[in-house]
Amino acid sequence: MKVFPIQLRLSNAFLVIGDHPILIDTGSPGEMDAIAAALAEKRIHLRELALILLTHGHADHAGSAGPIRMNLPIPLACHNADVEMVRKGENRPFETIGLEAKIVKSFVPHKFPRIAPDIKFENELHLDQYGVAGKVIHTPGHTAGSVSVILDNGEAIIGDVLRGGYFGGTLLRHKPMTHYFAEDLTKIKPSLEKIMAHEPRKLYVGHGGPLSAESVQRYMQNL
Ligand SMILES: [Zn+2]
Ligand SMILES: [Zn+2]
Numbered sequence: 001m002k003v004f005p006i007q008l009r010l011s012n013a014f015l016v017i018g019d020h021p022i023l024i025d026t027g028s029p030g031e032m033d034a035i036a037a038a039l040a041e042k043r044i045h046l047r048e049l050a051l052i053l054l055t056h057g058h059a060d061h062a063g064s065a066g067p068i069r070m071n072l073p074i075p076l077a078c079h080n081a082d083v084e085m086v087r088k089g090e091n092r093p094f095e096t097i098g099l100e101a102k103i104v105k106s107f108v109p110h111k112f113p114r115i116a117p118d119i120k121f122e123n124e125l126h127l128d129q130y131g132v133a134g135k136v137i138h139t140p141g142h143t144a145g146s147v148s149v150i151l152d153n154g155e156a157i158i159g160d161v162l163r164g165g166y167f168g169g170t171l172l173r174h175k176p177m178t179h180y181f182a183e184d185l186t187k188i189k190p191s192l193e194k195i196m197a198h199e200p201r202k203l204y205v206g207h208g209g210p211l212s213a214e215s216v217q218r219y220m221q222n223l
Helices: 032-041 065-071 080-088 099-107 185-196 213-221
Strands: 002-007 012-017 021-024 051-053 076-079 119-121 124-126 134-138 147-151 155-157 163-166 171-177 202-204
Touching: 002 032, 012 032, 021 032, 032 065, 051 065, 076 080, 080 119, 119 124, 147 185, 171 213, 185 213, 202 213
Parallel strands: 021 051, 051 076, 076 119, 155 202
Antiparallel strands: 002 012, 012 021, 124 134, 134 147, 147 155, 163 171
16 A cells, blocks of 8 residues: 655645555645546546545635546545535635735635545544555544544554644655644644554645655644
């Protein structure tokens, strides 16, 4: 099993190749072609995906799910608590954290093509049935329906639970940082503890990264 980050304009999506390929997140609106091109480098076509999972329902992660699904019957999975956002194609309001966040907020997309997820879940989603050894766990805070992927190979994909570095990872991309936005900041630490209980050695994030387990542990000590 292998994880291939796909660096898009504002965010990272991830191709995970196990017995079948799955896609984690879909970037911002208008990025279907960029995702298809990244898959083509691994000789994979979009139609071969066994699953598309959204780490959460924000426009820079769910933004191209609709266009991909328009013609391809790939199951789309999303946590119950973020389904409404994805169906509406619009971010819920969130708190900004710090001055940089206010600037960032003005240039991230807030609307995207709406889509109805096929698979909705509450606590966990096992990925073995889609050909990937691992599971999805609920890690709220950034949004109520944020989830993290825990893979059996010791890697984790945690979406926007944390971010790496400044300005979308342009600077110090491996430094764990509190994300610019949160629906409920008090839930971030318990969610991180839940992730770290699985002892991942490498953590992929939606912006910048990846992060080492040691750097995340140091970050948590200061929370
Ligand atoms: Zn987000
Ligand atoms: Zn994001």
